[in-house]
Amino acid sequence: MRTPTRRTVLGAALAAGTGLLTACSSGSMKGMDHGSMNHGPTSGTTGAAAPAGYLAPNGPEVAAAEARRNPGPERKVALTATETTLDLGGRTVRSWAYGDRLPGQEVRATLGDTLAVTLANHLPQPTTLHWHGLALRNDMDGVPGVTQADVRPGASFEYRFALAHPGTYWFHPHSGVQQDRGLYAPLIVEDPREPLAYDKEWVVVLDDWVDGVDGSTPDAVLAELARGMGGMDHSGGSGHDMAGMTGMPGHDMAGMTGTGSAPGGTPNAAGPSRMLMGAQSPLLGGDAGDVAYPFHLVNGRLATAPETFAAKPGDRIRIRLVNAGGDTAYRVALGGHELTVTHTDGFPVEPATAQALLLGMGERYDVLVTAKDGAFPLTALAEGKNATALAVLRTGGGGAAPDAAVRPAELDGRLVTAGQLRAAPDVRLPAKAPDRTVRLELTGGMAKADWAFNGRRYDPAQRYPVAAGERVRLEFRNSTAMWHPVHLHGHSFALPGDGPRKDTAVVLPGTTLAVDFDADNPGLWMVHCHNVYHAETGMMTVLGYRA
Ligand code: C2O
Ligand code: CU
Numbered sequence: 001m002r003t004p005t006r007r008t009v010l011g012a013a014l015a016a017g018t019g020l021l022t023a024c025s026s027g028s029m030k031g032m033d034h035g036s037m038n039h040g041p042t043s044g045t046t047g048a049a050a051p052a053g054y055l056a057p058n059g060p061e062v063a064a065a066e067a068r069r070n071p072g073p074e075r076k077v078a079l080t081a082t083e084t085t086l087d088l089g090g091r092t093v094r095s096w097a098y099g100d101r102l103p104g105q106e107v108r109a110t111l112g113d114t115l116a117v118t119l120a121n122h123l124p125q126p127t128t129l130h131w132h133g134l135a136l137r138n139d140m141d142g143v144p145g146v147t148q149a150d151v152r153p154g155a156s157f158e159y160r161f162a163l164a165h166p167g168t169y170w171f172h173p174h175s176g177v178q179q180d181r182g183l184y185a186p187l188i189v190e191d192p193r194e195p196l197a198y199d200k201e202w203v204v205v206l207d208d209w210v211d212g213v214d215g216s217t218p219d220a221v222l223a224e225l226a227r228g229m230g231g232m233d234h235s236g237g238s239g240h241d242m243a244g245m246t247g248m249p250g251h252d253m254a255g256m257t258g259t260g261s262a263p264g265g266t267p268n269a270a271g272p273s274r275m276l277m278g279a280q281s282p283l284l285g286g287d288a289g290d291v292a293y294p295f296h297l298v299n300g301r302l303a304t305a306p307e308t309f310a311a312k313p314g315d316r317i318r319i320r321l322v323n324a325g326g327d328t329a330y331r332v333a334l335g336g337h338e339l340t341v342t343h344t345d346g347f348p349v350e351p352a353t354a355q356a357l358l359l360g361m362g363e364r365y366d367v368l369v370t371a372k373d374g375a376f377p378l379t380a381l382a383e384g385k386n387a388t389a390l391a392v393l394r395t396g397g398g399g400a401a402p403d404a405a406v407r408p409a410e411l412d413g414r415l416v417t418a419g420q421l422r423a424a425p426d427v428r429l430p431a432k433a434p435d436r437t438v439r440l441e442l443t444g445g446m447a448k449a450d451w452a453f454n455g456r457r458y459d460p461a462q463r464y465p466v467a468a469g470e471r472v473r474l475e476f477r478n479s480t481a482m483w484h485p486v487h488l489h490g491h492s493f494a495l496p497g498d499g500p501r502k503d504t505a506v507v508l509p510g511t512t513l514a515v516d517f518d519a520d521n522p523g524l525w526m527v528h529c530h531n532v533y534h535a536e537t538g539m540m541t542v543l544g545y546r547a
Pocket of ligand 2: 539
């Protein structure tokens, strides 16, 4: 996708005028049958012609698949994407969010409901909503230029779809790097026949934060990363501004940050350099990330002003963990407690105990804990980046508040990864030989910012074909020097060996991960790295159901 410059963003905002006159995106025609509206690629912004021979996102097959989900009662939600000021806890930033809060107000619905969300776009840029992890009707998947037209500034769009699976999900835009602003919120689909028993529920959303800090924006970070490392001076001499290493007090950055200088030596107009090099993590197989974030947040709060979750000693608490970050894996532990892992990416697993978990961007884990007596840190370590985010579990009045920088010993305890889990028997993918294998080699690197699948940067007109009814194997071969959280839209795949059902899975450098899914949800579905900067520089493609 294009990288909007300040100028084009401003231009779009000016062209939008008051916004009201331009509220002509298809979704603003409320009450219309979506099946009759043109969400097709021709109405998108990419200008790429849609290849023939594939099902349309708003075609009859998609409507038929939706009808089979038996859409139930409506759950109405109104969301406004807007520029706002967010209080991270003693520090305010200008950013973009859903309403005036971070994360956005959680959406909670029940399995079988029809979710009806009206998105009003008050941003200066076009946007969309993507429902991460849901197997939903394709024309509601929120990918501009592929499954719908952009929702332009001043316009609105109604998302309307049946909820087919219970679990922990989240939503965010699928436009540029908007997700790395404050535009994200959890989506919880409750199971009316919930098999787990628990007293309390705590939704915990992790995020790496740069927007509005000392002039930085995700677009400026993308522009800096997209220049690659070609413009940097590798001699260790004057080209490096080591002052950039210090970040904010209490948030020492591991490794080295660059200069923010363009190849020509022009200072970056939008904030200090945020390029991160040399961040290492054995858990991630080497290079941990590309972006030096000044802040790491739990539920929108800095570690110095953490959210406190109140419970009673002995309470069984279901914690729903979501990594909404742009470029950070989080290692998570609750001081003094063991975690019983019950779900990942919405789907149940055979319960497993762990002291720590590692979440790539886009991944979710549900855990049960039995609360002890006191005040305990829920710490999210920015893996390989030597910084932490914090929330506090407090039962009763006793116990001093944990220190902001505390690193509970459990962080270095027994860590369970998705590959060690097994799917719960009722969601196991039945054994079947794949009818088709789609091979996706993860290629490119930070030096040239040429992240891609099979050496080809994202082209919205490209299709990897699949056919309805097939068992499809996606084979991700990571030839890069970095880990990638790969994500498939509209389906949950199975990790090998009766592994968990997931929609996002970490592929370490130099390894191959083969995942299987049943092609049972017709349409055009994205596959991409959930590092938003890798996706935006090219590691993204489209699986298309053949007509
Ligand atoms: Cu969480 Cu393609 O998205
Ligand atoms: Cu990646």
